[in-house]
Amino acid sequence: MFFRYVNSSCNVCRDKILKELLLFQEEIGKENVWIFPAYPDDRKSRILLSADLEKFNYVNIHRDSLYIPIYDGEEKSYFAWINNDGEIDMVFFPDKDKAQYTKKYFFEVRKLLQATKEIEK
Numbered sequence: 001m002f003f004r005y006v007n008s009s010c011n012v013c014r015d016k017i018l019k020e021l022l023l024f025q026e027e028i029g030k031e032n033v034w035i036f037p038a039y040p041d042d043r044k045s046r047i048l049l050s051a052d053l054e055k056f057n058y059v060n061i062h063r064d065s066l067y068i069p070i071y072d073g074e075e076k077s078y079f080a081w082i083n084n085d086g087e088i089d090m091v092f093f094p095d096k097d098k099a100q101y102t103k104k105y106f107f108e109v110r111k112l113l114q115a116t117k118e119i120e121k
Contacts, residue, residue: 001109002034004061005077006068007045013096014077020099022055024106028113030057038063069093081109084116 003021005014025033035058039045049060068075071093081090090112092105 001032001079001081002036003077003079004036004038004066004068006038006063006075007040008075010096016096016099017077017094017102018052018056020102020106024109025056028110030055032113033057034059036061036066038066038068079105079109081112 003017005017021033021035033056035053035056037049037053037058037060039049039060041060041062045060049058063075069078070076076093079092079094080088083089090105090108092102094102094105
């Protein structure tokens with residue numbers, strides 16, 4: 001699973017989602033969670049990302065390399081699952097005021113991970 005966001009995202013929104021994601025990562029393992037922020041490739045951004053995302057696996061990916069949807073003129077952060085064929089699947093747009101939906105999404109991801117691990121055995 002991965003989380004994609006841009007540096008223009010609402011900081012409060014992003015931080016709240018990252019806190020929820022960290023708790024979920026503790027349940028499913030760090031190897032199953034990646035963050036792909038879209039920040040400028042400069043020293044300031046690298047320092048900021050290394051501090052903000054020190055507990056996560058992350059790769060700063062240019063905004064043109066991995067799609068970021070725009071809704072009502074704003075770039076939207078999202079979660080997505082990468083299926084066994086390497087395709088982006090099960091996209092979810094979190095809302096800081098509707099944490100219950102994020103928890104439902106995490107529940108579905110957990111089920112997919114369990115099914116995948118059963119297949120690998």
